[in-house]
Every structure is written in C-alpha cells, then in structure tokens.
Amino acid sequence: MYNHNDAVSPVIGVILMVAITVILAAVIAAFVFGMAGxxxxxxxxxxxxxxxxxxxxxxxxHGGKDVGYVTNLSITWPGAAPTMVASAPNLKVGxxxxxxxxxxxxxRVIVIARFNDxxxxxxxxxxx
Numbered sequence: 001m002y003n004h005n006d007a008v009s010p011v012i013g014v015i016l017m018v019a020i021t022v023i024l025a026a027v028i029a030a031f032v033f034g035m036a037g038x039x040x041x042x043x044x045x046x047x048x049x050x051x052x053x054x055x056x057x058x059x060x061x062h063g064g065k066d067v068g069y070v071t072n073l074s075i076t077w078p079g080a081a082p083t084m085v086a087s088a089p090n091l092k093v094g095x096x097x098x099x100x101x102x103x104x105x106x107x108r109v110i111v112i113a114r115f116n117d118x119x120x121x122x123x124x125x126x127x128x
Contacts, residue, residue, distance in 0.1 A: 045070055047124040049109040056100055057128055059111060061086075063093035069115045075099075078107035 045064035052058050059075055072087035077099040085097045111124035
C-alpha cells in the first residue's frame with residue numbers, strides 16, 4: 001500500500017506564507033496611503049462637579065497633562081444652554097464655577113473643553 005500524505009504539509013505552508021504576505025502588504029499600504037493617519041487622540045484634562053446644597057452646583061477645573069492647550073471651557077448647567085465660563089489666559093487650574101440653577105433631584109452637568117487645534121472634547125459628563 002502506498003501512503004501519499006507528503007503533499008499536505010507543503011501546501012499548508014504555501015497557503016500560510018501567502019496569507020502572511022497579503023496581511024503584511026495590507027498593513028504597509030494602510031500606512032503608506034495615509035489610512036491610519038486620521039486617528040484622533042484624546043487630550044488629558046479633567047473637571048469635577050459636586051452639589052453643595054439643594055440647588056447649588058460647583059464645577060472645579062483640575063487641569064491635566066494637556067492643560068496648556070485648553071482655550072476655553074463650556075458648561076451645560078441644569079435647565080440652561082451651554083455657556084462659555086472661562087477662556088485662556090483667565091482659565092486657571094483649581095478654578096471653580098458656581099450655578100444656582102440646579103434642582104433638588106439629580107442634575108446632569110456637562111463640561112466641554114476647546115483646545116488650540118479647534119477640537120472640542122467632553123471632559124465631564126456626570127449627574128450630581
């Protein structure tokens with residue numbers, strides 16, 4: 001009896017080499033043609049919100065690694081449209097912003113930072 005299993009291993013090896021070559025070519029093409037260049041990295045800045053009494057809310061800007069790139073902050077208080085509360089150079093780390101428009105229930109507060117590259121990022125979206 002003849003056993004003809006010799007060709008199985010070389011065929012699988014060729015298929016694997018072709019697959020690796022195609023994947024490698026696709027990755028290189030993505031970088032060469034700029035398909036991977038549009039990735040947006042998040043900036044690192046922070047703010048916190050707390051309820052100080054039944055209707056008062058305080059948002060404190062804590063800054064972060066990218067604090068030098070922030071041009072202004074906008075806060076959406078409960079029951080109000082977004083308002084710009086501070087802009088550079090008047091914006092300081094540790095600065096607090098007060099609202100008396102809260103309710104006695106849970107209120108949603110959103111803080112948006114605008115950066116010098118004209119991009120905006122939500123740095124706080126919480127309920128207090």
